[in-house]
Amino acid sequence: MPNGTLTIRKLTPLIGVEIEGIDLSVPMDEAARDNVRRALLDNLVVFFPNQILTPEEHKALGRRFGELHIHPAPLGTLEGHPEIMTVKADANTRKIAGETWHSDVSCDATPPLASMLYITEVPSTGGDTLFASMYEAYNSLSEPMQRLLADLTAIHDGARNYEGRRPARERGSEFPHAEHPVIRTHPETGGHALFVNRMFTTRIVQLEPRESEVILEMLFRHIENPRFQCRFHWEPNTLAFWDNRCTQHLALWDYFPQRRYGHRVTIAGDRPFYRR
Numbered sequence: 563m564p565n566g567t568l569t570i571r572k573l574t575p576l577i578g579v580e581i582e583g584i585d586l587s588v589p590m591d592e593a594a595r596d597n598v599r600r601a602l603l604d605n606l607v608v609f610f611p612n613q614i615l616t617p618e619e620h621k622a623l624g625r626r627f628g629e630l631h632i633h634p635a636p637l638g639t640l641e642g643h644p645e646i647m648t649v650k651a652d653a654n655t656r657k658i659a660g661e662t663w664h665s666d667v668s669c670d671a672t673p674p675l676a677s678m679l680y681i682t683e684v685p686s687t688g689g690d691t692l693f694a695s696m697y698e699a700y701n702s703l704s705e706p707m708q709r710l711l712a713d714l715t716a717i718h719d720g721a722r723n724y725e726g727r728r729p730a731r732e733r734g735s736e737f738p739h740a741e742h743p744v745i746r747t748h749p750e751t752g753g754h755a756l757f758v759n760r761m762f763t764t765r766i767v768q769l770e771p772r773e774s775e776v777i778l779e780m781l782f783r784h785i786e787n788p789r790f791q792c793r794f795h796w797e798p799n800t801l802a803f804w805d806n807r808c809t810q811h812l813a814l815w816d817y818f819p820q821r822r823y824g825h826r827v828t829i830a831g832d833r834p835f836y837r838r
Contacts, residue, residue: 572605577695577809578792579605586610586801587619590626598803599627602676603751607693607804607811611797615680617643617825624678624827631674631828634667634720634738640825647826649679653819659723660813663694663785664761665806666828669720669738673806675831680801685820692812693804694790696755700745703756703784711756712836714744714769716778718762741767743836744781748807755808756781757834785810796822807831 569582579601590598601608615623617640624630630645640646651658666674700708720737744766746757758766760782766774794802804811 570601573609573792573794576698576790576792577606577693578609578794579607580609580611582611584610586613586623587615589622595626602803602805606695606697606809607792607794607802609794610801610803611799613680613799613801615801617646620678620680620825620827621645624829628675628829628831631667631670631830633828634670634724645827647828648823649681649826650821650823651815651818652821652823655818658813658815660691660811661815662723662759662761663782663810663812664723664759665696665757665810667720667738668742668757668759668806669718669723669740669762671738671740672833673718673740673742673831674828675807676803676805676829677826678801678803678829679824679826680799681796681822681824682799683821683823684796684798685817685822688814688817688820689822690793690795690814691802692791692793692814694785694787694810694812696746696757696785696790696808696810697748697753698790699756699785699787700754702787702790708745708754711744712838715741715767716744716758717741717764717767718759719764720762722764723761742834745836746807746834747837749832749835751808752837753808754836756785758782759785759810807834 571580638648640648666677718740724737746755
């Protein structure tokens with residue numbers, strides 16, 4: 563993989579790193595792939611500025627890390643590329659999809675392992691994305707709360723977010739709906755991460771409705787603690803690669819009516835589990 567010397571800059575002590583000196587359009591050999599994977603596992607989200615990628619190159623990059631995921635509510639898929647979601651907002655936009663803290667498509671029985679968002683157009687100001695470490699969200703809970711959550715599962719319901727986003731011919735079909743552990747064990751690092759989010763999680767199965775409502779709201783607000791976060795300011799032609807198993811993110815829509823545009827490839831994952 564012909565690249566120059568890498569420049570690595572951590573964004574915060576807990577989450578986020580920017581890497582320069584690598585051309586992601588060039589097919590990765592195993593050593594390069596392993597280095598990027600290690601950077602992802604260590605930093606949870608990795609940013610690569612100054613990239614020029616065609617849709618085919620973007621998909622090929624994603625496939626170096628696993629099978630590509632097909633989104634269950636495909637309104638906004640790039641024509642001819644069902645694996646690529648368009649991410650855009652402009653003067654005609656009335657609502658954007660990512661304006662709530664979430665992990666991508668956690669309502670799937672096997673939620674995505676990771677996502678790669680390639681932003682090519684940015685507003686003159688605004689349009690940042692926030693990412694939060696769910697390792698740190700879990701670790702900062704009290705031990706009694708950790709013990710309580712360890713035995714609980716929660717429902718993640720796609721209808722909560724995707725209703726109305728499918729084409730009319732598909733709106734009678736069922737949205738993804740899954741039950742996952744509230745605390746997820748990362749299959750590669752063995753770390754424990756909080757795995758509920760305001761976009762998809764509707765209730766904790768083992769609790770009474772009022773108990774579930776109170777505990778979930780506490781956890782949702784806990785996730786919003788700035789101490790767990792990094793905030794990324796996009797420049798054109800930047801790719802972000804994040805681990806959905808241990809992060810959540812939120813896209814700020816503070817730039818209306820300016821335009822922001824990009825493509826997202828998502829990498830398929832496996833069924834969440836909890837191991838003490």
